[in-house]
Amino acid sequence: MEATEIVLAAVGEPESLQVRTRRLPALRAGQALVRVEASGVSFAEQQMRRGKYYDQPPFPFVPGYDLVGTVEALGGDTDGDTDGAIAVGRRVAALTKIGGWADRVILDVADLVPVPDGVDAAAAETVVVNGVTAWRMLHGAARVRAGETIVVHGASGGVGSTLVQLARHAGIRVIGTASPAGHDRLRELGAIPVDYKDDVPAHVRRLAPDGVAAVFDHVGGPGIADSWRMLARGGTLVAYGSASTRDKPGSGMLTVFKLVARLAMWNALPNGRHATFFNLWAGKARHLGRFRAALRDDLSQVFALLAGGHITAQVARTFPLTDAAAALRFAEAGGFTGKVVILPGPRA
Ligand SMILES: NC(=O)c1ccc[n+]([C@@H]2O[C@H](COP(=O)([O-])OP(=O)(O)OC[C@H]3O[C@@H](n4cnc5c(N)ncnc54)[C@H](OP(=O)(O)O)[C@@H]3O)[C@@H](O)[C@H]2O)c1
Structure with missing residues (x-):
């Protein structure tokens, strides 16, 4: 063959x-x-x-x-x-x-x-890698509840557009950053679009004066500090990528390492907010059976929402x-x- x-x-x-x-x-x-x-x-x-x-x-x-x-x-x-x-x-x-x-x-x-x-x-x-990533970040890493507001960066992207839909299905209000070309579609998906080249923190302050329950940030770089500041007390920053460094020289591993160190430092502050780096593959090497079972469970839940027309x-x-x-x-x-x-x- x-x-x-x-x-x-x-x-x-x-x-x-x-x-x-x-x-x-x-x-x-x-x-x-x-x-x-x-x-x-x-x-x-x-x-x-x-x-x-x-x-x-x-x-x-x-x-x-x-x-x-x-x-x-x-x-x-x-x-x-x-x-x-x-x-x-x-x-x-x-x-x-x-x-x-x-x-x-x-x-x-x-x-x-x-x-x-x-x-x-x-x-x-x-919704394979996008669905599992979005599902776990929303319901596992951040545990956002119905009625809360979140910020999804890169909301038009593969993970982002899935995360927007899963959140809307769960009754969560979504502010999504994206370039203007994607704004109409984001509105159709139920999100409030914001151009990521605008003053995003100012838009978020206007839309959620007390801060948001979670920010999902795949961008990294200097803007991660804004993501942290957007949180309400008790809120969670879920960092899960470093898109801003794609075209910069240097090691991808080192970039992630620095980001994780920065999150750990914020996490140690006694201010009721949390920061975490989400990694889809965490635990696979040590607990392969558990990893496979969880993947099947989580992806099946997302597939069921797709099959039922709850997400498109x-x-x-x-x-x-x-x-x-x-x-x-x-x-x-x-x-x-x-x-x-x-x-x-x-x-x-
Ligand atoms: N940690 C994990 O386990 C895990 C798992 C899966 C994915 N990821 C990460 O998730 C992110 C999204 O992946 P994907 O496959 O969904 O990518 P994608 O479909 O290519 O989407 C990327 C999105 O990010 C936006 N974007 C690109 N560069 C940006 C920048 N500098 N600032 C702000 N937004 C920017 C793009 O917006 P425009 O098109 O409007 O420019 C696009 O909507 C990646 O960073 C990836 O590494 C992480």
Whole structure:
């Protein structure tokens, strides 16, 4: 069995991505062959092609943070998983960090999450990494309650537009920062848009004079201090990225380390506010079984909201797998709402 994949060979421009075909190894027991129907561009790939993602493998590798596909075969005498939810012909999703930009992949059955019937692959793709990240930050890291107000930075982005919807569904008021091109869509999603190039703290003070219950900040950099100051007493700053340093020289790891140190310092202040750095992968190495179970639980909750029409898939644009370079270029230009989805399509 062959797979077509997109390879990031070294630091370079999107156009340096290579298309290759490779023979896949035989399936082992506990593994599944998945025909990929959709993957997507995450901010991580923008950092990886610059060698700036804090946790990227050595080059060369196949990028692709998540995927949705259909199980084509199971290895050994595997019948699927213990509860029968994963079987041949079943549509599934997986969080891969790398490897999703391919038309076929081999994954551990234990890493697959069933996609509800009736949810199409591109729609499901918009809420895999985005959905789990947004769900956990909202209901785990910050524990925001109905009636409270939050600030979501980058509200038009993949994670941001999902977070806005999950929060609105939970009865939470949302102030979302975004470039003006995304403001109409953000209003449709129920958020109050603010241009992130404006004086955001002034807008937030006007809209929430006592401060907000939580701020979700993927930007880092000097603006993180504003995010901290926007909080009401008892509020939580959830930092989860460092988008502002994407084009700056220096180590991605060091950037995150400095940010975490700064949050720890604020956290030690006796002022009733909290700061935390959210990491989707926390605990995976030490507690793999628990990590997989929690991923399946959390993603299933988000899928159920999507299947029930409580949140809607925000597909910014789709690209064929072989146009991954154009997809990455488009994603990097910004100014759209939702997720850039990559569709491998049927094999020739
Ligand atoms: N910690 C974790 O476990 C975890 C997990 C998943 C994602 N993340 C992080 O989440 C963030 C969003 O990821 P994504 O895949 O959703 O990205 P995305 O779809 O590319 O969205 C990024 C958004 O950020 C905005 N943006 C870009 N640069 C900005 C800047 N300097 N200041 C303010 N806003 C800026 C963009 O707005 P415009 O288009 O309007 O410019 C866009 O709406 C990334 O930083 C990523 O690393 C973290």
